[in-house]
Amino acid sequence: MAEFTTSMPTAATGRDAPGVGLKVLLLVCLAVAAVIVDGWWKLAVLLAVSAGCVGMVAVRPGPRRPGTLVWAGVGLGGLAVGLWAWGLPVRPYAGPVARLVILLVAGRAFALSTSAAEWRRALDRARLPNRMVLLFAAAHAMTGMLASEVRFARQGMRIRAMAEANGPDAGRLHRLWRAGVAFCARLFARADRLTALAETRAFSRPGRRWLARPHRSRACDLLVGVSCVAATAILCLV
Amino acid sequence: MDEVLRIEGLTCRPGRGDSRALGPLDLAIRPGEVVLVAGRSGAGKSLLARSLAGLLPRVFPGKVTGRVDLSGTPLASLEPWEVARRLGTVFQDPRAGAFGGTVADEVAFGPENLGLPPAEVARRVDAALEATGLSAFATSPLETLSLGRWQALAVAAALAMQPAVLVLDEPTSMLDAAAARRGLDTLARLADEDGVAVIILEHRTRLVAERATRLVVLECGRVVYDGDPGRVRDRTFCRRFGLRPSEIPAEAGPAPESAGGGANPVARAESVAFAYPGGVPVLADLDLEVPAGAATLVTGPNGSGKTTLLKLLAGLLRPREGRVRYRRGEAWQDGPRRGDVGFVGQAPDYVFRHRTVEAEFASWHGGDGEAEETAKAALARLDLAGLRARHPLSLSEGEKRRLAIASALAARPRLLALDEPSVGFDGAHLDGLLAALHEYARTGGAILLASNDPDVLDRGWPRRMDLARIPAA
Numbered sequence: 278m279a280e281f282t283t284s285m286p287t288a289a290t291g292r293d294a295p296g297v298g299l300k301v302l303l304l305v306c307l308a309v310a311a312v313i314v315d316g317w318w319k320l321a322v323l324l325a326v327s328a329g330c331v332g333m334v335a336v337r338p339g340p341r342r343p344g345t346l347v348w349a350g351v352g353l354g355g356l357a358v359g360l361w362a363w364g365l366p367v368r369p370y371a372g373p374v375a376r377l378v379i380l381l382v383a384g385r386a387f388a389l390s391t392s393a394a395e396w397r398r399a400l401d402r403a404r405l406p407n408r409m410v411l412l413f414a415a416a417h418a419m420t421g422m423l424a425s426e427v428r429f430a431r432q433g434m435r436i437r438a439m440a441e442a443n444g445p446d447a448g449r450l451h452r453l454w455r456a457g458v459a460f461c462a463r464l465f466a467r468a469d470r471l472t473a474l475a476e477t478r479a480f481s482r483p484g485r486r487w488l489a490r491p492h493r494s495r496a497c498d499l500l501v502g503v504s505c506v507a508a509t510a511i512l513c514l515v
Numbered sequence: 516m517d518e519v520l521r522i523e524g525l526t527c528r529p530g531r532g533d534s535r536a537l538g539p540l541d542l543a544i545r546p547g548e549v550v551l552v553a554g555r556s557g558a559g560k561s562l563l564a565r566s567l568a569g570l571l572p573r574v575f576p577g578k579v580t581g582r583v584d585l586s587g588t589p590l591a592s593l594e595p596w597e598v599a600r601r602l603g604t605v606f607q608d609p610r611a612g613a614f615g616g617t618v619a620d621e622v623a624f625g626p627e628n629l630g631l632p633p634a635e636v637a638r639r640v641d642a643a644l645e646a647t648g649l650s651a652f653a654t655s656p657l658e659t660l661s662l663g664r665w666q667a668l669a670v671a672a673a674l675a676m677q678p679a680v681l682v683l684d685e686p687t688s689m690l691d692a693a694a695a696r697r698g699l700d701t702l703a704r705l706a707d708e709d710g711v712a713v714i715i716l717e718h719r720t721r722l723v724a725e726r727a728t729r730l731v732v733l734e735c736g737r738v739v740y741d742g743d744p745g746r747v748r749d750r751t752f753c754r755r756f757g758l759r760p761s762e763i764p765a766e767a768g769p770a771p772e773s774a775g776g777g778a779n780p781v782a783r784a785e786s787v788a789f790a791y792p793g794g795v796p797v798l799a800d801l802d803l804e805v806p807a808g809a810a811t812l813v814t815g816p817n818g819s820g821k822t823t824l825l826k827l828l829a830g831l832l833r834p835r836e837g838r839v840r841y842r843r844g845e846a847w848q849d850g851p852r853r854g855d856v857g858f859v860g861q862a863p864d865y866v867f868r869h870r871t872v873e874a875e876f877a878s879w880h881g882g883d884g885e886a887e888e889t890a891k892a893a894l895a896r897l898d899l900a901g902l903r904a905r906h907p908l909s910l911s912e913g914e915k916r917r918l919a920i921a922s923a924l925a926a927r928p929r930l931l932a933l934d935e936p937s938v939g940f941d942g943a944h945l946d947g948l949l950a951a952l953h954e955y956a957r958t959g960g961a962i963l964l965a966s967n968d969p970d971v972l973d974r975g976w977p978r979r980m981d982l983a984r985i986p987a988a
């Protein structure tokens with residue numbers, strides 16, 4: 278399978294800022310598709326899945342393989358084609374399910390393809406108030422932290438389950454409650470450390486952070502943008 | 516020469532039931548000095564780092580009195596970002612948080628916050644990555660980094676701020692010897708050529724002492740020695756202050772192995788291969804048999820797959836190829852079951868569930884007479900008896916690790932996998948850990964231990980597996 282290169286610039290190389298705008302366009306288009314999907318669900322699912330895959334592959338930073346999302350896309354696409362071909366009576370549920378699929382695929386593609394730094398640069402370039410940029414950066418860091426906390430917590434539960442050969446046997450509900458309390462306690466502790474880290478990296482300095490950088494659109498970014506507009510147009514017009 | 520950092524009568528008292536305190540402390544650090552700050556676990560080293568960064572009581576609860584001057588300016592009069600520009604800090608847990616998606620983004624975060632021109636940001640990022648050996652990983656997503664590379668990244672991020680004073684809390688604790696030497700050489704060069712004052716808080720004194728110009732020893736929050744770093748070669752001196760000696764004493768003896776150890780394997784990895792999603796292969800065609808009654812050491816450079824191997828043996832990861840099997844009686848079965856494996860990872864506090872050390876520890880052993888006595892012995896050996904009433908999450912990193920290891924030992928799994936167990940351990944606690952492992956192996960337990968710590972590696976381990984990095988295609 279071919280590897281896909283990046284349109285993601287780095288401060289180290291000083292290359293251009295990424296096409297966050299185009300990715301926002303992708304997201305908006307797919308959201309529009311989700312809103313108007315009633316009645317056109319068969320086409321919408323296919324278009325959303327393919328657009329989401331194209332979007333992720335085209336703009337994800339770092340050398341990456343399409344991975345699970347493509348397989349998920351292929352699977353969902355196949356399912357949609359199967360339902361369409363066999364004419365199964367699923368229409369009453371199709372609209373909400375298609376909306377959900379579109380939004381999940383689009384959101385996942387966007388999240389995978391957009392780094393915190395890209396966002397911050399885009400917001401800063403848009404001349405948003407500094408506090409909003411900081412608020413976003415903090416929220417983004419907290420989201421990443423939450424994801425890793427969940428991963429570690431699951432690992433901790435498995436370790437305890439494997440090793441507690443002789444431990445006192447508490448009920449499942451009680452164990453889950455204790456795991457939940459410990460998770461929250463760790464989350465607070467980690468938020469403190471994240472704040473400390475932010476303070477040691479001049480996070481609270483007033484004034485603008487990133488001076489404007491030249492922005493060059495890449496062919497794949499343009500392709501994604503055009504595909505999004507075309508997909509929405511087809512959905513609206515057919 | 517004028518001091519770049521002057522501390523006068525500094526006292527810190529953290530809140531939330533933490534009875535430890537720092538100070539009163541007086542220190543003066545000149546530009547270009549490389550100061551090694553050592554001391555027992557819980558002596559106040561991390562508290563010192565937090566207070567110098569101005570985080571007490573701004574972020575962490577606590578009371579601070581006394582005066583700290585940074586380049587002649589009182590710390591109390593500076594905003595946090597102004598402190599950050601003058602004093603760089605690298606914390607003990609390098610994965611405490613991240614603000615970028617890739618390595619270069621993360622390093623650029625600080626200089627960008629300072630509002631520097633893009634060209635200057637790029638120059639600083641390139642220089643910091645070069646100095647820490649991370650240039651090849653500039654575009655790597657952070658989630659693909661090993662813990663050792665996270666540590667190098669944290670140092671790079673601090674270097675990119677170009678501070679006058681750099682405070683590093685255990686910066687080499689998870690690095691292999693080559694990476695640690697490279698990092699320390701970089702710090703020594705910064706001090707020598709750019710006049711940066713470098714303060715390194717470390718338990719692994721051996722490598723740091725070679726490059727340090729000054730040794731400060733803390734005991735119960737006070738400076739008890741300030742002078743020649745060569746004193747870490749004096750065993751009596753090290754024993755007196757609980758430091759790790761620069762040479763392993765001959766009486767330390769061989770690594771844990773029972774008399775009949777090695778006869779009965781408890782777990783086996785057969786032709787195992789593994790790669791993280793989207794990443795390069797970490798392990799390929801690897802065979803390993805872990806025998807009962809013996810300790811097996813896994814070593815290798817950062818990123819060579821030590822942690823991955825341990826997680827595979829602990830059943831936390833599934834191999835891409837090959838299989839991991841566990842012995843039950845005479846039969847071999849796939850997948851670990853209850854009581855097969857205990858695992859203490861690099862983030863040990865994720866297994867804690869209780870409000871006190873005592874309750875946490877009690878939840879891991881059966882509570883019957885013999886088991887309780889053995890467990891209490893492990894608790895005492897790892898010096899946790901005095902911390903019974905503390906909340907596990909309020910402990911220092913070394914204390915958390917000691918609690919996790921003591922708990923895992925008390926649960927008596929057939930295979931105990933320990934990932935970098937000596938991080939945060941002073942000399943006395945390291946000896947206690949090895950004695951506890953010796954006892955565990957002597958009574959038939961199987962131990963699989965991954966480490967880069969020279970004070971662990973140099974114990975003459977009879978069973979040792981050296982992993983190498985798989986070159987990227």
